[in-house]
Amino acid sequence: xxxxxxxxxxxxxxxxxxxxxxxxxxxxxxxxxxxxxxxxxxxxxxxxxxxxxxxxxxxxxxxxxxxxxxxxxxxxxxxxxxxxxxxxxxxxxxxxxxxxxxxxxxxxxxxxxxxxxxxxxxxxxxxxxxxxxxxxxxxxxxxxxxxxxxxxxxxxxxxxxxxxxxxxxxxxxxxxxxxxxxxxxxxxxxxxxxxxxxxxxxxxxxxxxxxxxxxxxxxxxxxxxxxxxxxxxxxxxxxxxxxxxxxxxxxxxxxxxxxxxxxxxxxxxxxxxxxxxxxxxxxxxxxxxxxxxxxxxxx
Amino acid sequence: xxxxxxxxxxxxxxxxxxxxxxxxxxxxxxxxxxxxxxxxxxxxxxxxxxxxxxxxxxxxxxxxxxxxxxxxxxxxxxxxxxxxxxxxxxxxxxxxxxxxxxxxxxxxxxxxxxxxxxxxxxxxxxxxxxxxxxxxxxxxxxxxxxxxxxxxxxxxxxxxxxxxxxxxxxxxxxxxxxxxxxxxxxxxxxxxxxxxxxxxxxxxxxxxxxxxxxxxxxxxxxxxxxxxxxxxxxxxxxxxxxxxxxxxxxxxxxxxxxxxxxxxxxxxxxxxxxxxxxxxxxxxxxxxxxxxxxxxxxxxxxxxxxxxxxxxxxxxxxxxxxxxxxxxxxxxxxxxxxxxxxxxxxxxxxxxx
Numbered sequence: 001x002x003x004x005x006x007x008x009x010x011x012x013x014x015x016x017x018x019x020x021x022x023x024x025x026x027x028x029x030x031x032x033x034x035x036x037x038x039x040x041x042x043x044x045x046x047x048x049x050x051x052x053x054x055x056x057x058x059x060x061x062x063x064x065x066x067x068x069x070x071x072x073x074x075x076x077x078x079x080x081x082x083x084x085x086x087x088x089x090x091x092x093x094x095x096x097x098x099x100x101x102x103x104x105x106x107x108x109x110x111x112x113x114x115x116x117x118x119x120x121x122x123x124x125x126x127x128x129x130x131x132x133x134x135x136x137x138x139x140x141x142x143x144x145x146x147x148x149x150x151x152x153x154x155x156x157x158x159x160x161x162x163x164x165x166x167x168x169x170x171x172x173x174x175x176x177x178x179x180x181x182x183x184x185x186x187x188x189x190x191x192x193x194x195x196x197x198x199x200x201x202x203x204x205x206x207x208x209x210x211x212x213x214x215x216x217x218x219x220x221x222x223x224x225x226x227x228x229x230x231x232x233x234x235x236x237x238x239x240x241x242x243x244x245x246x247x248x249x250x251x252x253x254x255x256x257x258x259x260x261x262x263x264x265x266x267x268x269x270x271x272x273x274x275x276x277x278x279x280x281x282x283x284x285x286x287x288x289x290x291x292x293x294x295x296x297x298x299x
Numbered sequence: 300x301x302x303x304x305x306x307x308x309x310x311x312x313x314x315x316x317x318x319x320x321x322x323x324x325x326x327x328x329x330x331x332x333x334x335x336x337x338x339x340x341x342x343x344x345x346x347x348x349x350x351x352x353x354x355x356x357x358x359x360x361x362x363x364x365x366x367x368x369x370x371x372x373x374x375x376x377x378x379x380x381x382x383x384x385x386x387x388x389x390x391x392x393x394x395x396x397x398x399x400x401x402x403x404x405x406x407x408x409x410x411x412x413x414x415x416x417x418x419x420x421x422x423x424x425x426x427x428x429x430x431x432x433x434x435x436x437x438x439x440x441x442x443x444x445x446x447x448x449x450x451x452x453x454x455x456x457x458x459x460x461x462x463x464x465x466x467x468x469x470x471x472x473x474x475x476x477x478x479x480x481x482x483x484x485x486x487x488x489x490x491x492x493x494x495x496x497x498x499x500x501x502x503x504x505x506x507x508x509x510x511x512x513x514x515x516x517x518x519x520x521x522x523x524x525x526x527x528x529x530x531x532x533x534x535x536x537x538x539x540x541x542x543x544x545x546x547x548x549x550x551x552x553x554x555x556x557x558x559x560x561x562x563x564x565x566x567x568x569x570x571x572x573x574x575x576x577x578x579x580x581x582x583x584x585x586x587x588x589x590x591x592x593x594x595x596x597x598x599x600x601x602x603x604x605x606x607x608x609x610x611x612x613x614x615x616x617x618x619x620x621x622x623x624x625x626x627x628x629x630x631x632x633x634x635x636x637x638x639x640x641x642x643x644x645x646x647x648x649x650x651x652x
Contacts, residue, residue, distance in 0.1 A: 035441045094627055099441045100361045104582055105626040107575055111619030119612055227571065231452045234445045269460025276453045280432075280446060287436040 006143045007260055013149040015256025016156040017218070019249060020211040021229045022236035023159055026248045027204030028084075029237050031180045032197065034092055035103040039233060040226025041113035042205045045083055046076035046212025047221040048121060051128045058129075066131040069213075073155075076213035077206040083113075084205020088198045096197075110226065117223040125222035134217065148217040155214055159207065160249055167245070176200050180243070235279050241289030250290055255279070315503075322496045332485040336560060339492035341600045342499050343557040348580045348596035349502050349589060350549025355578070356586035357510055358542045359522030360430070360439070364447030365550050365577045367454045368422035370569025372551025374458075375421060376558040377471035378405060379414030380482075384475040391473065396463035405464075411478070418555035419548045426547020431540035439525070448571055455570040470565025477559050488560065495556045499593070502549060506589055518542055519587075579618070583625050585632030594633060 021043060028036045036042075050072040057068035087109060095102045134151055137144040167173035178186040179196045187193050212225070236255060240247030255275060263271030286292070326338060347369055355361050381390045382405070389401060407413045429450065433443055458465045466472070480487040509515055520528045521535050528535050558564050567573070576599075584595020599618075607614040629636050 033441075035445070091623065091627070100444065101626050101630065103361070103441060103444060104578065105623050108619040108622030108626065111622070112616055115612060115615040115619065118615075231445075231449055231571065235449055238442060238445060267460065269456050273453050273457050273460075276449050280449065283438060283442075283446070284432055284436050287438050287442075 002142045005141055007264065009143070009145050009149070011257040011260040012253070013153060013256070014259050015253035016149075016153040017215070018232060018236050018255055019156045019252035020152065020159065020214055021208070022233045022240075022248055022252055023156075023163065024204040024207035024209075024211065025233045025237045026240075026245060027207065028201055029234065030240075030243045030245075030248065031176065032200055032204075033099060033242075034096075034201065035099050035106065036087075036092070036201075036204075037103055037107040037230065038087065038110040038113060038226075039205075039208055040228070040230035041110045041117075042080040042084060042208035042226075043212035043215065043229055044113070044117060044221070044223070044226040045080045046209030047128070047216050047225055048117060048212075049076040049079045049209065050213040050216045051121070051126055051221055054128050066133055069131040069134070072213045073210055076209035078209075080209025080212065081202045081206030084208075085198055085202040087205070088201035092201060093194070093197070114223045114226070121223070123223060125220035125225075127220045128216035130217050152214050152217065155210070159210065160245070163207075164245055172199070235276070239279055239282065239289055241291040244289070244291040247289055247291035254290075315500075319496075319500055322500075323493065326496075327489055327492065332488065335492050336488050337604060339488070339495050339560045340557060341597050342492075342495045343553045343560070344577075344580065344600055345593045345596040346495075346499050346502050346556070347550045347553035347577060348584070348592040349499075349506055350546035350553075351577055352581050352586060352589060352592035353506060353510070353518070353549075354543055354546035355581060356588070356592065357515065357518040357522060358539055359525075360434075360539060360543060361441075361444040361578065362447045362543070362546065363444050363571070363574050363578065364429075364450040365546070366569040366571075366574035367451050368426055368547040368550035369554040369557070369573075369577075370454065370458070370564065370566070371422040371425065372418040372554030373558045373564035373568065374465070374471065374554075375408065375414055375418035375551070376555040377474065377564045378408040379411060380474040380477060380559060381471050382409045383477070384473060390471075392466045392469070392471075393463055396467075398463045402464055415555065419551045422551030422554070423544045423548030426550075427540050427544030430543030430547075431536065434536045434539040434543075448574070451569065451571045451574045455566045458566040458569070466565070468566060470563055470567075472563045472565075474559070474562050482559055482562060491556070491560050495560070498552065498556065502552075503589055503593065510589065514538075579622055581632075583621070583632055585634030587631070588634045591632050591634035598633070 024042065025036070025039050028034045028039065050069070053068045053072045053075060054065075057065045057071075061067075087106075091105055091109065092102060095105060130148060134147045137146040138150060139145075165173075167177060175186070175191050175196050176199070178189070178191060179193045179200075183193055186196075212221075215221075215225075215229075232255075236251045237248055239255065240249070240251035258278060259271060259275050262274040265271070266274070283289075322338075322342070327335060330338065347365065351362065351365050354365075385391070389398065393401070408417070429447070433439075433446060438446060458470075459468050461467075474482060476482060477487065477491075480490075482488070510518070517528065517533060517538055521538060525535050554564070580596040580599045581592045582595070583599055584593065585591025603614065603618070606617065625632065631638070
């Protein structure tokens with residue numbers, strides 16, 4: 001019972017991390033069709049923002065140093081979002097309709113951002129000291145569920161609820177959906193599509209920043225942090241079905257569950273390999289993901 | 300892009316002959332052993348770039364997993380060399396990891412007649428299978444790229460994780476001889492260099508024939524309008540799988556030639572990042588032209604070696620910037636630029652080699 005609970009929680013936790021890192025991509029890749037290989041570096045940027053804030057708080061506000069994390073989440077969102085905005089305006093904007101070229105160009109950007117991080121913060125990984133109020137865990141039926149993992153789970157839920165409310169209930173969100181569903185029609189209705197593009201991209205990047213801030217709870221941050229997550233993030237979005245928020249959620253939780261199950265049955269590396277293989281095999285059966293929009297379009 | 304005026308046929312051989320002369324005669328005479336070895340390494344990369352160009356530039360399948368095929372070819376060769384170096388004993392890393400007997404799948408690699416063909420056949424077959432499965436379910440464009448990238452991640456994790464069988468992160472090292480010739484001997488290296496240069500030339504000529512043939516036209520047609528090709532009665536699945544298999548086999552061949560010259564193969568050479576770097580070569584040189592692929596591979600690696608020695612940080616930054624600029628402003632790469640400027644008066648395909 002204890003083991004089952006613990007493994008179930010593990011699966012949920014791995015799934016929530018995947019969900020957090022993939023949510024931003026669900027915007028940039030899922031809604032806009034932009035293959036942003038620099039998404040991982042947006043995660044990295046968010047993580048470094050957290051690191052900087054933690055240092056600043058311990059130095060200037062030692063009395064409230066545990067509070068840095070609450071500041072770091074919105075700050076990471078803003079910094080990564082601004083980076084994304086800059087990227088969209090300067091680069092991605094010129095490459096709409098050329099997805100493979102976007103992929104290559106954004107990879108160039110990711111190289112530059114990694115090098116920038118290496119220059120500013122040094123090549124070795126840095127450790128962010130987690131806020132003390134997240135240490136320890138909740139005891140349930142004899143199993144200990146770490147607060148950090150619970151926090152990430154709650155954050156993921158919060159983000160998903162926030163995004164779906166934004167997309168369905170606000171004017172801004174409706175504009176985003178209108179542009180993604182039919183760009184010419186939206187433009188006819190007076191929506192400034194280019195501004196919506198920039199906003200969507202910035203939002204997606206900002207979400208990646210939040211993910212980065214949250215990930216500092218789980219491990220150190222380094223210039224290569226982004227490359228570690230990027231493939232997983234893309235697989236979650238593809239598996240879920242491009243443009244489907246619900247699909248992304250189900251895919252992330254599903255991959256998390258399979259990951260934990262496979263790792264129990266074998267070693268960590270073989271488990272990961274099996275998960276990736278399972279995804280590729282699954283795509284053989286449903287090439288457009290779990291929740292695909294039905295379409296008659298050919299190309 | 301591939302149209303060639305009939306009269307330029309003979310004249311087109313001149314640059315190729317010039318390049319062959321340069322690589323086969325001038326370079327071994329002029330360059331030091333160290334530099335020649337480096338050039339040999341780059342020529343291996345050029346062979347891989349030719350294969351990638353066939354897959355991406357001609358058929359439109361952007362593979363982000365080419366490093367896997369390169370690595371598999373390299374590992375097949377390294378397994379043979381390792382067994383030769385161990386002289387009947389268990390390879391050193393296996394005994395360190397607590398293995399007491401040679402695993403069954405290592406055994407046939409003790410024979411060159413098995414290992415060397417396998418260095419080409421295994422990556423070729425894997426590429427063919429992956430290409431078939433993906434194109435059969437009509438996964439293409441960015442999805443194809445991302446899944447091949449996942450493939451690169453799978454193999455890196457697998458090869459790092461299975462230390463007793465693959466040497467883990469360190470890969471396979473301490474290779475000493477090839478057919479009894481010492482790998483440290485400059486003469487052996489010179490022969491390996493010449494073999495690589497000739498292989499590159501032969502590959503180039505073969506692919507030139509292939510791309511100019513009816514099959515080559517079909518590849519370009521699939522790139523530009525797969526569904527139209529399908530409606531014309533062709534089966535794009537088989538054609539794409541075959542093209543991808545050829546690309547994979549060439550990458551394997553490149554890996555097999557790379558290992559004896561460099562003396563090591565490790566998962567770091569087959570992962571996600573090196574695989575994208577391979578795409579950079581082709582993109583920079585000019586996708587869809589064979590000369591572009593070769594030039595791109597040589598130039599990028601040359602620049603990487605010399606610039607990263609003097610300015611390691613600036614190089615990575617420069618590579619990223621260069622890549623962004625090339626994609627945005629020079630989608631056809633250097634060859635496209637040269638063609639646009641008009642320096643290459645005649646048809647571009649035979650310009651340089």
